[in-house]
Amino acid sequence: MVAKAHGTAVLVGQLEVGGRAAGLEHPVMLSGRPTTVQCVPDTPPPARQAVGIDVVAVGSAIVDVLAETEDQVLGRLGLVKGTMALVDSASADRLYRAMGPAVEASGGSAANTVAGVASLGGSAAFIGRVRDDQLGAVFAHDLRAAGVRFTTPAATSGPATARCLIFVTPDGERTMNTHLGAAACLEPEDIDAGLIADSRLVYLEGYLWDPPQAKQALRRTVALARETGAEVALTLSDPFCVERHREEFLELIDSGVGVLFANAVELTSLFQVGGLDQALGLVSSRCSVAAVTRGPAGSVVVAGDQVLAVDAHPVERVVDTTGAGDLYAAGFLLGLARGVALERCAQLGGLAAAEVIGHLGARPLVPLEALAAEAGLLEPTAGGRRAAGRGP
Amino acid sequence: MVAKAHGTAVLVGQLEVGGRAAGLEHPVMLSGRPTTVQCVPDTPPPARQAVGIDVVAVGSAIVDVLAETEDQVLGRLGLVKGTMALVDSASADRLYRAMGPAVEASGGSAANTVAGVASLGGSAAFIGRVRDDQLGAVFAHDLRAAGVRFTTPAATSGPATARCLIFVTPDGERTMNTHLGAAACLEPEDIDAGLIADSRLVYLEGYLWDPPQAKQALRRTVALARETGAEVALTLSDPFCVERHREEFLELIDSGVGVLFANAVELTSLFQVGGLDQALGLVSSRCSVAAVTRGPAGSVVVAGDQVLAVDAHPVERVVDTTGAGDLYAAGFLLGLARGVALERCAQLGGLAAAEVIGHLGARPLVPLEALAAEAGLLEPTAGGRRAAGRGP
Structure with missing residues (x-):
């Protein structure tokens, strides 16, 4: 039931992202006939003032510690390749001691x-908790230097800024061990209602469902978004994360998540079904849009009764898949905020993911806006919003 | 007067690195006639026990903060391209705020x-001061994970671990701004006499001459090396560093430095002469061996009345010259410790430098021992000393 789309003429689905005032309209063309699909029929967005921020994200503020590692080391350390495990301070220290020389780079899904x-030229903000320590300063610097608004106050006591120990194997696959530290201390009071009100899209990180008070912060975010008419997007983050929180994720989705990001394993796990087609059928009744990544096979977008398969962006060499899903979401969300067709949203996601897996680290090294313009996927912003700098 | 050497048959100079017991002999071949040159005639090394460490270095313990930067940004920030400047905490903060998204990687010349x-298969140790903070832990981890012995206790009070803000321009040149922090707090008491006694070569970083108590630590190192018969090597580090400490560097060299590392600008500045040939003539009367790097033109080695030019190792693309001189010294010192001819020492230096300028960051990403063996420059160690891991 997955229809393969080629070219640029196929426009499917519609997403109302509170865009009336912001001039966002998603024309829908089904079989060549213009029509309209109301994607969030039971929660019509209130008339909104023009909003200034394309995407505000609520997530874990983490500094990545990346080291290239041979496969056999993973086995010796008892790590499951390709997954993310939460580890306590003692385990993090043990794994760090076993790790080779590393580099540190700001991360967090x-x-x-x-x-x-921001690198694609959008306006973006982040809500998440660091400690007032050196790695916290690194995280804040890198995010702000990338052009993202970040004003959540650093914790002045409690655990240190979160670290994610990432073992990158020669095939480019990454195995992550996260010590959440201060990131787990995000509280409902940290959710800046003004920021939510000023944003088109609110993006939630599933990983944050693990720490109880951060979960409350996510719930408050959804409530605020409903009040202000911002569209809510959620990433399921990780198959183990879905295992841990399946029922609550389904409740959260039903409470007002319009856009869902997942990979195939996460989505089939969410619905406890064997096949992706079955999962796609189930997700379409719960979200306006679901974007499902399939690695080298590209992605599938579901909106209403439309299912659209989009090819992956070509990649010369996969160096490190860390951040692939995160950057796919970046491109997709920027596309939604700009009001482009869903197919192009998925292509923008693929382009952003392709850049980030071509080098070590989870954030773009070149301005994605220029890449997207070259690929004909995006009009550059007039006057130029600040895009992410040329990070190393 | 620089003679160009081709092939592998030209062996010049001899260096006694306290190697009698360790079996180090440098056969010297001048015009096809074997001979012997006593390089440190006024300080014959005492008979030594077999030593366990090839090279112990005394230097600044620094974490690099690297960001790719356009040339015009340097001008706007008032930075002199290609140099190292010492900056106070306030300037470091100002520059960091102006810097794009960065990565952190352990450094220190x-x-x-x-x-x-260590990556070349040698045994190595380091003496330098970090603070007991997050970046100090990163520095210690990366050095130990690379196989280097590092036991200098972290400071429990005082300034934070040193940072070097490195702006890498598109041509691969780096402009460094160092906030010395805890690294400046190295004291004479930190110089582990046992470590010096157990080492063939002691390597001193000229940068450490700036902080007064660290200077005393270097002087104590030279005194200990003289007592135990270890050979002392010094790098002049930076032209501005030479400007600041010219007279004291000359005194230090005369007090017992056998091996000098410099680039052409540093060496001519040291002797306040206009041309490299003149400087080479002057250095030969003060040191057993001087190795002078000339960037893409390779290096020149002076030993007694011998002057030997060695080509640079080919490099596909220069990404970041940070660490080029440091790694040249690594190869050269490892060669000296192994007792290979000076030309090969310079070739090993060139090979190590070529690896490190091909990527971002100042430490090797692949085991240099394997590269050197492939290039026919080094016999791999039997049984295998621990080489540096595959860092990212």
Whole structure:
């Protein structure tokens, strides 16, 4: 039931992202006939003032520690390749001691996504908690230097800024071990209602569902978004994360998530079904749009009864897949904020993901806006919003 | 007067690195006639026990903060391209705010050198001061993970671990701004006499001459090396560093430095002469060996009345010259410790430098020992000393 789309003429689905005032309209063309699909029929967005921020993300504020590692080391350390595990301070220290020489680079799934949105020329903000320590300063610097607004105050006591120990194997696959530290201390009070009100899209990181008070912060975010008419997007983050929180994720989605990001394993796990087609059928009744990544096979977008397969962007060499899903979400969300067709949203996601897997680290090294313009996927912003700098 | 050497048959100079017990002999071949040159005639090394460490370095313990930067940004920030400037905490903060998204990687000139020695299969140790903070932990981890012994206790009070803000321009040139922090707090008491006694070569970083108590630590190192018969090597580090300390550097050299590393600008500045040939003539009467780097033109080695030019190792693309001199010293020192001919020492230096300028960051990403073996420059160590891991 997955229809393969070629070329640029196929426009499917519609997403109302509170865009009336912002001039966002998604014309829908089904079989050549213009029509309209109301994607969030039971929650019509209130008339909104013009909003200034394309995407605000709520997520874990994490500094990545990346080291290239041989496969056999993973086995010796008891790590499951390709997954993310939460580890306590003692385990993090043990794994760090076993790790080779590393580099540090700011990370965090949703933070990577908004860095990508900014690099694509969008306006972006981030809500997440660091400690007032050296790695916290590194995280804040890198995000702001990428052009993302970040004003959540650093914790002045409690655990240190979160670290993610990332073992990158020669095939480019990454195995992550996260010590959440201060990131787990995000509180409902940290969710800046003004920021939510000023944003088109609110993006939630599933990983944050693990720490109880951060979960409350996510719930408050959804409530605020409903009040102000911002569209809510959620990433399921990780198959193990879905295992841990399946029922609550389904409740969260039903409470007002319009856009869902997942990979095939996460989506089939969410619905406890064996096949992707079955999962796609189930997700379409719960979200306006679901964007499902399939690695080298590209992505599938579901909106109403439309299912659209989009090819992956070509990649010369996969160096490190860290951040692939995060950057796919960045491109997709920026596309939604700009009101482009869903196919192009998925292509923008693919382009952003392709850049980030071509080098070590989870954030773009070149301005994605220029890449997207070259590829004919995006009109450059007039006057030029600040895009992410040429990070190393 | 620089003679160009081709092929592998030209062996010049001899260096006694306290190697009698360790079996180090440098056969010297002048015009096809074997001979012997006593390089440190006024300080014959005492008979020594077999030593366990090839190179111990005394230097600044620094974490690099690297960001790619356009040339015009340097001008706007008032930075002199290609140099190292010492900056106070306020200037470091100002420059960091102006910097794009960055990555952190352990650095420090002499620390990079011993990381390179370990990567070449040598045994290496480092003496330098960090603070007990997050970046201090990163520095210690990366050095130990590279196989370098590092036991200097972290400071429990005082300034934070040193940072070097490195702006890398598109031509691969780097402009460095160092806030010395805890690295400046190295004291004479930190110089582990046992470590010096157990080492063939002691390598001193000229940068450390700036902080007064660290200077005393270097002087104590030279005194200990004289007592135990270890050979002392010094790098002049930077032209501005030479400007600041010209007279004291000359005194230090005369007090017992056998091996001098410099680039052409530093060496001519040291002797306040206009041309490299003149400087080479002057250095030969003060040191057993001087190795002078000339960027893409390779290096010149002076030993007694011998002057030997060695080509640079080919490089596909220069990405970031940070660490080029440090790694040249690594290869050269490892060669000296192994007792290979000076030409090969310079070739090993060139090979190590070529690897490190091909990527961002100042430490090798692949085991240099394997590269050197492939290039026919080094026999791999039997049984395998621990080489640096595959860092990212």
